[in-house]
Amino acid sequence: MVPQLKFLAIVGFGGLGKTTLAVALYRECGDKFALKVSVLASQKFHLLTVLRSIIRQLNEQQSGASKTDFDGIEEWGLDKLKDKLANQLLQQRYCTIIWA
Numbered sequence: 001m002v003p004q005l006k007f008l009a010i011v012g013f014g015g016l017g018k019t020t021l022a023v024a025l026y027r028e029c030g031d032k033f034a035l036k037v038s039v040l041a042s043q044k045f046h047l048l049t050v051l052r053s054i055i056r057q058l059n060e061q062q063s064g065a066s067k068t069d070f071d072g073i074e075e076w077g078l079d080k081l082k083d084k085l086a087n088q089l090l091q092q093r094y095c096t097i098i099w100a
Contacts, residue, residue, distance in 0.1 A: 019099070026097055035061050035094040043100070050098065051081040058088045 008025075010018045030036045037057045041050050052073055059070065076084075 022097055022099070026095065030095055033093045033095040035089070035092050036096070037094070038097045038099070040099045045100075048076075048078060048081060051078075051085060052076075054096065055081065055085055055088065058085075058094075062088065 010022055012018055026036070026038065035058055037054050039050050039053045039057075055073070056070065059067070073081075
């Protein structure tokens, strides 16, 4: 059986408590996942920066991972970042929060 991806988007006007709700969910449900990541995406969204941050956070949580696996990550292109991320998440339950 192939696991299904599930997404939850929290949207609304400023001041409604979106961040409070997201943080509460992250704290409450985060332990149910093998890996969890939280990334701030600025108003000027830059995909490569977000992917690098996710990859680094995942690396810190995985046993046997080496920091030398990421030498030169700042120069990696989109395809290499996507491949690395896919390999890190393969057969894992994970929770990712992207803040904007």
